[in-house]
Amino acid sequence: MGKMAVGFVLVFFSVTLLSGLMHYAANHYRRGDKGKQSRPNFIIILADDIGWGDLGMNQPDVASQTPHLDRMAQQGMRFTDFHSPASTCSPSRAAILTGRHGLRNGVIHNFAVDSIGGLPLNETTLAEVLHEAGYYTAMVGKWHLGHHGPHHPIHRGFDYYLGIPYSNDMGCTDIPGYDLPACSPCDRDGPADSEKNDCYSKVALPLFENLTIIKQPLNLWTLADTYTQPAVRILRTSRQRGQPFLLYVALSHMHVPLSPAPCLDGSAKDVYKSALREMDGLVGEIRRASDENDKGNTLIWFTGDNGPWNQKCQFAGDVGPFLGTWQTDRGGGSAKTTTWEGGHRVPTVAYWPGRIPANITSNTLLSGLDIFPTILSLAGVQAPSDRHYDGIDATDVLLRGSETGRESIMHPNSGAAGHFGDLQTVRLGQYKAFYMTGAAEACGGGKGQAEVHSPPLIFNLSRDKAESRPLDSSTAEYAAISERVREERQVVLRDIAADRVSHADYSRDPTAAPCCNPAHVTCRCQG
Numbered sequence: 001m002g003k004m005a006v007g008f009v010l011v012f013f014s015v016t017l018l019s020g021l022m023h024y025a026a027n028h029y030r031r032g033d034k035g036k037q038s039r040p041n042f043i044i045i046l047a048d049d050i051g052w053g054d055l056g057m058n059q060p061d062v063a064s065q066t067p068h069l070d071r072m073a074q075q076g077m078r079f080t081d082f083h084s085p086a087s088t089c090s091p092s093r094a095a096i097l098t099g100r101h102g103l104r105n106g107v108i109h110n111f112a113v114d115s116i117g118g119l120p121l122n123e124t125t126l127a128e129v130l131h132e133a134g135y136y137t138a139m140v141g142k143w144h145l146g147h148h149g150p151h152h153p154i155h156r157g158f159d160y161y162l163g164i165p166y167s168n169d170m171g172c173t174d175i176p177g178y179d180l181p182a183c184s185p186c187d188r189d190g191p192a193d194s195e196k197n198d199c200y201s202k203v204a205l206p207l208f209e210n211l212t213i214i215k216q217p218l219n220l221w222t223l224a225d226t227y228t229q230p231a232v233r234i235l236r237t238s239r240q241r242g243q244p245f246l247l248y249v250a251l252s253h254m255h256v257p258l259s260p261a262p263c264l265d266g267s268a269k270d271v272y273k274s275a276l277r278e279m280d281g282l283v284g285e286i287r288r289a290s291d292e293n294d295k296g297n298t299l300i301w302f303t304g305d306n307g308p309w310n311q312k313c314q315f316a317g318d319v320g321p322f323l324g325t326w327q328t329d330r331g332g333g334s335a336k337t338t339t340w341e342g343g344h345r346v347p348t349v350a351y352w353p354g355r356i357p358a359n360i361t362s363n364t365l366l367s368g369l370d371i372f373p374t375i376l377s378l379a380g381v382q383a384p385s386d387r388h389y390d391g392i393d394a395t396d397v398l399l400r401g402s403e404t405g406r407e408s409i410m411h412p413n414s415g416a417a418g419h420f421g422d423l424q425t426v427r428l429g430q431y432k433a434f435y436m437t438g439a440a441e442a443c444g445g446g447k448g449q450a451e452v453h454s455p456p457l458i459f460n461l462s463r464d465k466a467e468s469r470p471l472d473s474s475t476a477e478y479a480a481i482s483e484r485v486r487e488e489r490q491v492v493l494r495d496i497a498a499d500r501v502s503h504a505d506y507s508r509d510p511t512a513a514p515c516c517n518p519a520h521v522t523c524r525c526q527g
């Protein structure tokens with residue numbers, strides 16, 4: 001109450017006595033809000049398995065499939081050197097929502113359909129902190145941080161949830177989307193198909209609203225609409241609620257199976273491009289609703305959870321120039337699940353009319369880990385102080401043209417069992433050092449053998465975006481760089497050793513799978 005009263009007096013004062021500041025006050029305090037300071041709204045849109053090169057603005061020589069995102073970048077800020085915190089779904093999402101590496105928050109590989117655990121309950125999510133501070137918090141889309149019992153998003157800080165608790169390939173549907181290899185539809189009567197072709201076929205894909213399964217299986221082909229509707233409704237009703245909000249939209253696009261509506265009716269030829277256009281259209285709808293609701297007071301931050309899934313071939317995204325040639329020459333994949341640039345350099349746009357300058361390309365080095373401290377800083381909210389964080393506050397980069405980002409990024413292993421979470425690759429300035437490579441399948445099935453490197457392989461990204469030729473390890477320059485890398489990594493490892501670190505429960509039990517109707521073989525909802 002005390003703070004609100006002070007806020008009221010301040011606004012009252014500025015409006016009545018300092019008429020010259022009226023314009024300022026109108027911009028900074030929400031109209032009709034009875035003097036309560038209006039804190040900014042946040043929309044985080046996270047695309048799944050998207051490639052850096054999928055965003056039209058990132059590859060001007062390629063026909064763009066993303067006109068809405070391109071326009072947002074023209075009216076906002078595009079980042080060329082922005083990295084997801086990990087190279088697979090669960091660890092990346094956990095790190096974005098906690099601002100902490102997997103070695104701290106405990107999430108170091110993906111959760112399964114029948115996982116009992118999830119993001120450890122004493123880790124604190126962005127939604128929990130903002131909810132506590134008076135924000136309305138809503139999530140639409142893929143959670144993948146555990147769904148059983150207290151791990152469900154409704155218990156992790158979100159007031160509202162609509163979405164799939166994990167990836168869109170983790171369950172059968174009636175009309176399967178495009179995947180490689182293709183998966184079968186759910187069995188209506190007989191026993192569920194075996195797990196052939198790596199298809200999760202035992203449990204149909206569920207759609208939750210809050211804690212309730214409202215469809216199982218859901219219809220993949222209308223998923224874009226299924227997600228757009230609640231997102232737009234949340235934006236349109238925001239003034240009625242009178243609270244600032246966090247809307248976290250975690251898309252199923254561009255993860256296989258791809259199921260863009262125009263491909264079902266046969267009107268589209270290129271499945272990936274159609275899905276990309278559909279995703280872009282969805283982002284455009286959210287932006288339009290946001291502009292109509294509270295343009296000038298809403299930050300939209302679009303990014304990706306990790307790079308394209310190479311082994312899906314024509315159904316995988318485009319890494320642009322970040323080819324990871326050292327690896328692909330040796331027969332392995334160099335994107336999702338790896339720490340090659342294609343695995344974690346993600347297309348990123350920040351849009352906030354009037355606050356973020358327009359048409360800026362930022363080459364500042366940043367990570368998805370920075371979203372947590374930046375948003376909390378913009379909201380004027382403190383994170384719990386009993387633990388350490390891995391992100392930096394990038395407010396000056398977003399709002400004030402600063403080009404000072406991170407000095408370094410630690411890229412965790414997201415692909416090799418036994419090494420999950422290890423800080424195996426270190427970015428330092430323009431250099432990138434690998435202590436380990438490999439462990440991802442390429443299109444066509446080539447396996448990237450996991451390989452340890454001592455001394456590390458070091459690439460110079462400013463002249464070798466494709467990571468094709470490592471520096472000669474016999475030079476004095478190499479020795480100096482590798483020493484700095486070693487020190488940087490030691491500092492982080494020592495910090496983690498002195499921190500509160502959590503461990504996720506990765507045990508599994510069939511009864512933990514979301515099931516609308518346990519009497520049915522694939523849990524299909526009645527009717």
Ligand SMILES: *[C@@H]1O[C@H](CO)[C@@H](O)[C@H](O)[C@H]1NC(C)=O
Pocket residue numbers: 159160209210211212214
């Ligand atoms: C989910 O919660 C919202 C309120 O936040 C409510 O309007 C809606 O009916 C709920 N849906 C279900 C299926 O319980």
Ligand SMILES: *[C@@H]1O[C@H](CO)[C@@H](O)[C@H](O)[C@H]1NC(C)=O
Pocket residue numbers: 074359
């Ligand atoms: C954006 O910036 C680019 C390069 O700086 C310039 O060529 C282009 O005309 C600008 N576009 C708009 C819409 O201002």
Ligand SMILES: *[C@@H]1O[C@H](CO)[C@@H](O)[C@H](O)[C@H]1NC(C)=O
Pocket residue numbers: 460462463471477478
């Ligand atoms: C890395 O590339 C930059 C740009 O080409 C160059 O100035 C620098 O000397 C290179 N560093 C090494 C160690 O080769």
Ligand SMILES: *[C@@H]1O[C@H](CO)[C@@H](O)[C@H](O)[C@H]1NC(C)=O
Pocket residue numbers: 120122123387499500501502503
């Ligand atoms: C969470 O609980 C575990 C087990 O008690 C502890 O080791 C860890 O430090 C806690 N994490 C945090 C962030 O407090």
